[in-house]
Amino acid sequence: MLSKFRNIVERCITALAVVLMLALAVMSFVQVILRNFFSIGLNAVDELMRNGVLWIAFVGAVLTTLRSKHISIDILPRLLKGRVKVLLDWILHLTVSAICLCFTWYSIRFIQLELRMRSMIAGFIPAWTIEIILPVCFFLLTIAYLLRILDKSSAETR
Amino acid sequence: MGLLIFGLVIIFILCGLPLFAAIGIIGILEFAISGIDPTVVIVELYRIASAPTLLAIPLFTLAGYVLAESRAPRRLLNLAEAVLGWIPGGLAIGALGTCALFTCFTGASGITIVALGGLILPILLKNNYSEKFSMGLVTSSGSLGLLFPPSLPLILYGIIASVSIDKLFMAGLIPGTILILILSIYAIRKDVLKKEERTRFSWTRSWSALKSAIWELPIPVVVLGGIYGGFITAVEASAVTAFYVLVAEFFINRDLSLRRDLVRIMRDSVQLIGGILIILSCSMGATAYLIDAEIPQKALLWIQQIITSKITFLLVLNLFLLITGALLDIFSAIIIVVPLIIPIALSYGINPVHLGIIFLTNLEIGYITPPIGLNLFIASFRFKKSITYLYKVSLPFLFLMLIALLLITYIPQLSLFLVGLMQ
Numbered sequence: 001m002l003s004k005f006r007n008i009v010e011r012c013i014t015a016l017a018v019v020l021m022l023a024l025a026v027m028s029f030v031q032v033i034l035r036n037f038f039s040i041g042l043n044a045v046d047e048l049m050r051n052g053v054l055w056i057a058f059v060g061a062v063l064t065t066l067r068s069k070h071i072s073i074d075i076l077p078r079l080l081k082g083r084v085k086v087l088l089d090w091i092l093h094l095t096v097s098a099i100c101l102c103f104t105w106y107s108i109r110f111i112q113l114e115l116r117m118r119s120m121i122a123g124f125i126p127a128w129t130i131e132i133i134l135p136v137c138f139f140l141l142t143i144a145y146l147l148r149i150l151d152k153s154s155a156e157t158r
Numbered sequence: 159m160g161l162l163i164f165g166l167v168i169i170f171i172l173c174g175l176p177l178f179a180a181i182g183i184i185g186i187l188e189f190a191i192s193g194i195d196p197t198v199v200i201v202e203l204y205r206i207a208s209a210p211t212l213l214a215i216p217l218f219t220l221a222g223y224v225l226a227e228s229r230a231p232r233r234l235l236n237l238a239e240a241v242l243g244w245i246p247g248g249l250a251i252g253a254l255g256t257c258a259l260f261t262c263f264t265g266a267s268g269i270t271i272v273a274l275g276g277l278i279l280p281i282l283l284k285n286n287y288s289e290k291f292s293m294g295l296v297t298s299s300g301s302l303g304l305l306f307p308p309s310l311p312l313i314l315y316g317i318i319a320s321v322s323i324d325k326l327f328m329a330g331l332i333p334g335t336i337l338i339l340i341l342s343i344y345a346i347r348k349d350v351l352k353k354e355e356r357t358r359f360s361w362t363r364s365w366s367a368l369k370s371a372i373w374e375l376p377i378p379v380v381v382l383g384g385i386y387g388g389f390i391t392a393v394e395a396s397a398v399t400a401f402y403v404l405v406a407e408f409f410i411n412r413d414l415s416l417r418r419d420l421v422r423i424m425r426d427s428v429q430l431i432g433g434i435l436i437i438l439s440c441s442m443g444a445t446a447y448l449i450d451a452e453i454p455q456k457a458l459l460w461i462q463q464i465i466t467s468k469i470t471f472l473l474v475l476n477l478f479l480l481i482t483g484a485l486l487d488i489f490s491a492i493i494i495v496v497p498l499i500i501p502i503a504l505s506y507g508i509n510p511v512h513l514g515i516i517f518l519t520n521l522e523i524g525y526i527t528p529p530i531g532l533n534l535f536i537a538s539f540r541f542k543k544s545i546t547y548l549y550k551v552s553l554p555f556l557f558l559m560l561i562a563l564l565l566i567t568y569i570p571q572l573s574l575f576l577v578g579l580m581q
Contacts, residue, residue, distance in 0.1 A: 028397035060432015
């Protein structure tokens, strides 16, 4: 059940990552051609692409959490073994999860702020529709780290 | 109180807390304590969507991954072997160049050693280079090339230090060449001393190797020529390169298939980009706090009391950065340390462009600095050798690179000469 849920999330996120990356590669190339050969500069597209990078960053962060390890200095954990290591992993995952929850909370406040200010991106897109990626991804990170604990404990009991 | 939090987070970091979370929470807590709504952290974070040059990072990363996954490294090495194999040290120099090319695309994230090491090592051994030398070469060249365009760490430094990326690319040219040159001389000496014969040069072999690598060869020309010639900006170069590489490897060379490889490569590159950029995003809040609280200025006053001369400062800076480079990966090191160092270095009259080159050279060397240089571990894992063996084989390379570092640090003209010509 849990792993099924995890797989579905991972697939959706991967699909999103591939689409975003392809779109970025094609759009940026078209922009270069337009700018240099036809002297057309589409500022709206530039702004969209910059926000696309933000999306890629956060989608990528979730993917990293689901599939491998985030960048950290793991000198101490390398020295530890057995129970102590498991305990440390628990504490670390809980801490990261709590921190991500904290970030989720403040990103929601940020979105509320933007809703009130009616900010726009590229002149016609309500900013919150793009910025919503922040709370969504931070929340996914929160869950992903909790899932890691459950994964670990199920591996332990087996 | 602020210090207490800082200390606690440092302990957590040493225990392995992911850096993005650690730096992020510092920002939130510090703002909360000083009575400012921590939503500011998210406002700052969102600023990364307004940095136009950031676009170059995903695009160059994608290009690097596609190249590394295709058979381009094999073709380029084959070409190097055919064209340079008869010259003393030629093959090793070709290997150094190929490693440098891939590292500047992928930012020394270990991909060079993992992807290229397995190809280079057997070729070197086949051509009678000793195992010690070959292994040392592969390990140390895993971070070589960081000073050449389109080096991702250089772009990141430019974004964070607000220094023109085109100037940085110009500045890195001579120092990067010096590093390669010094290692090349070592390779030539090693090759001249050995008794075995080198392979003979063959026109037919070189021609066929050249033909097979014909689609990869224009890439450095487009990137270097385009940027140095002033035809395109770094971001435009990244767009052209990514698009070109996708077309060349998926449709022309057909090394990679859309069905089998596209999703995997895109996923891997998005993962690397996410891993770096989330640290950058989460650090925006903490950096804003540091500047608000005037921490760099306070550190500056303290340092100025201890260190009076520019030369001593540079020496201390080198030591500090070597340790940083051995502890942190290059991207986090830049994100965390640059905002702190910039105002201090400026006060000692160091040009920010020169500082960037010093910074990257140090971090580059930090990768192979024992006991915890990252590339030593990656190579140990990749080649299934003990870590102490790798300390030993990379030591001569480390020593030579340190000489280059001293030259680069104390002769600013090496970095600034070409920049001056540009203006």
